[in-house]
Amino acid sequence: MKHRMRTLTASTVLALGLVSGQALAEELRFTVWTGSEAHLKMLNEIAESFKATHPDVTVRFETIPAADYTQKLTFQLAGGNPPDLGWMMEDAAPTFAAAGVLMDLGSTLRSAEGYDFADYSEPALGLWVDGEAVYGVPFSTSPFMIYFNKTLFDEAGLEDPLQLAAAGKWNMDTFQDVAKTIKEKTGKWGFEFKDGQGYDSRIMHALMPPIRAYGGDVWANGECGFDKPEAIAAVQQLHDMVFKDKSIVPPGEQGDYFSGSSAMTINQISRASKMPEAGFDWGIAPLPSGPAGESPVIGQAAIVVFERGVQKELAAEFVAHMTNKENVAKMAQFFPPARKSVLDSEAFTSANSLIPAEQMAYVSDAIAKGKVLPSHEKSPQILAAMAPKVDALWKADANVEQALADVCAAIEPLL
């Protein structure tokens, strides 16, 4: 009987211990859109290092494909099952911030030991800060660069964009010329829009760089910019390249840069991970300058905490950990940082093993000079309203000026 009592007591103590241990252990759920093993390994290392101050906290990274990311995130929020924290793209930021679903991280970040919030570049924070409130911390401030197929440029006997940039001759005119020559001499396309989706899901990525190079903008201060002379000139040039020079992959065709079908494309440095298997010599160069000079375009993503999460304070502490100087430097190999101290360091230019330091210097330069892609609280509605009008633009006999006026007429009520 005594023995039985002792066994019972021991079991009870053990069970209570397990229960209390379980209660102490906490898990943060973090949604991301990367499925890259290298990215996830790095993220897990950062999560592991959080245990130094929070030994019972684990972080589970959950991948949602980029194409469905915003929708699926919305379902999770609407379904009462919000992640604790997640990545967020720049075009979704205003909509989510206005809906009040993002937590203000300002006080946590400013009071975190050794965090140095002022180290973040102010323009890079523009989209995520409202007065003292901070709704997200950019982890990737990645400019769009020209990827070129060096092998095709050599075959066509042309100077490549990097050489042209070094000589100060890399502008919209030479861009058009080399694309046309490539097409004539090699039969391959001169240029492909980002991921071949410039006519549908990447309209902004297709139109924005030339429009800004010409000194225009798609919209600003509630006013549409598509029908301004700068935008018309820029889009007319693209239109000529597609339908007169036939040097840009036209709508309805496929001309994948990464498999060698196009000599140039536009993308961010995270895509460099696809290049080792491409099978040709390549490099990255800045976007061609235009009448308005250099005007790099930046795509941005930030880490946010969801207001409806049950562990939002803990999640905010993890954001402070993940975006401290040390971890930002670690992430810089894939995601260009918004921290000035890391951006200016040699560690950043030599961080990417696939891209030489002199090409990474152009990335740093673009981050310093660039402007983030446009976004708006009603981005999804604006893009949907634009799409059919932009479709009408991409026809051989389209009147570019009229088509762009139609774009403005469609989106102005939403701006």
Add this chain to the structure above:
Amino acid sequence: MADALTEKGSARSWRAPRLTLRQREAIEAWLFVSPTVAGFLLFFLGPLAAVVYFSLTEWNLLTQQATFVGVKNYVDALSHNPDFWHVLRNSFVFAMGLVPLNMALALSLALALSRPFRGVIFFRTVFFAPVVTSAVAWAIVWRFLLQGEGGAVNQMLALVGIDGPNWLREPDWAMVAVIVTRVIKMVGLNMILYIAALQAIPRDYEAAARLEGASNWQIFRMVIWPLLAPTTLVIFVITMIGSFKVFDHIYLMTGGGPENGTLVLAFYIYEQGFKFFNVGYASALAMIMFVIVLVLTVVQMTLRRRDMQ
């Protein structure tokens, strides 16, 4: 004997309350159907009632704020939104193109493949295979084949001197392309239904008609076609409902473009609900779609019944 019966009777009344046979059968019947009824209430009637309620609210999915607005969403859709009528027109064009083409092709294939001959299983498999093929793979392959100049379809047309259009970038041709590729994908299902119906028709009918001197066309028109009527009705209804509900095919092939030329109702509902977060408005559109499909089905069933009488 009488004592034994009394004893048995008292034992029974001790075990359970006295129920008539009819009551016992009713309870058993309800127990048998209860899983289905529960599923129906939980997964069909419940969500349907919820959609009716949502359609009377202005509910933003992201902010989770819902305001009761009565029939405003219906009024907005039917009288203030020109996009709705354009989308509805597209849905009707899609259905009117897809349903007859699908049914005619399915019946032709079934007539050709209902009788046994060498290789019949192979051909049936070939025509049925697209039904079980992944919609994503199907769309990717067709997008590749339907490219403007470099597409295999246009290259084949060029061989016979035809300059093919840029199929997925011209609104009218894009609609033709999504209809035809959808028909090729789904026709196998209707073909199987027709084959099953054809095989159920006794051969004697055809033999008798032939003895009477009927031609092949007369046998089909006067004997087979009337006997296929119930199957035709089922196929018509499910194909029409499917064509109004089409979403994945449009999403993957054209995304509703170009110039909203293939923007159909189900895709528009998705955009409103899950891209713009207007769940109330999207629910009203879904109810309108439900009513349209219901009316078309009832009309078709009524006409068919009158035909058969």
